[in-house]
Amino acid sequence: MSGRPIVLQKLEYTDQEIKVLTEKLLDVCSSFNITLTSRQAQDCLMHLLYVEQVNSYINLTRITDLDEAIILHLLDSLVLARYFDSSDLSYLDMGTGAGFPGIPLAIATGATGTLIDSVGKKVNAVNAIIQKLQLDRATAVHTRIEEYAIQNKVCFDIVVARALASMPILIEYATPFLRKRGRLIISKGNPEANELVSAQQAASICGLTLVRTDTFDLPFDLGHREIFLFERVSKPSISLPRQNGMARKNPLA
């Protein structure tokens, strides 16, 4: 562990308040055909409430309204569970921040999650929350994506990324981690005009192919989402990972 450990305090919510918020989450999930048990929904909610607690002294999220956070953090993460199959055993969440989408995915799927971030205090907070929820299928690791890729090649069935970088960069970051037929799931708010074109060019260099795109709107006018699913089909034509920072400084496309 790097930096000071995070000690979570007792939540300042009554059981009744937690029950009402959990019901809200279950309602929005069911309108998106996402099936969660009450226990899973409550665990997701507790994650959010601990993020809110830690956010008072470590900057984890700018979304502070709980009703909005249920949509913008929890629902927005949980929709990605539908791209997991029962044969997917492991996933990597690149740039997990406060644990989104990594923790909700550990709660909602049977897969084991590795959540990485380059900011140590965020990782400490996420690990404290994982421990509190007794989520033995998730671990957060303090590392840079490019460095983690050196030791963890071809290790994951799925790589997920939300709100991290443009698609060509995400494709380059994810490629070394993916086993053959492994998938990269990218969630985007509003992709830039030419982003898909350059993503397809980067994918071709990296040996990935686009297999599916979905678009939808979040409830209560909270935003538009585009989900891109890439599959690793062949070897990259360049050596990956490149040096730290190169993917951003000199994107493949």
Ligand SMILES: C[S@@+](CC[C@H](N)C(=O)[O-])C[C@H]1O[C@@H](n2cnc3c(N)ncnc32)[C@H](O)[C@@H]1O
């Ligand atoms: C905008 S936040 C998104 C967090 C989260 N995925 C979400 O959707 O709420 C991006 C996160 O990626 C992390 N990050 C950026 N570049 C990274 C890198 N090269 N390696 C690891 N983490 C990185 C940042 O520290 C930050 O926490």
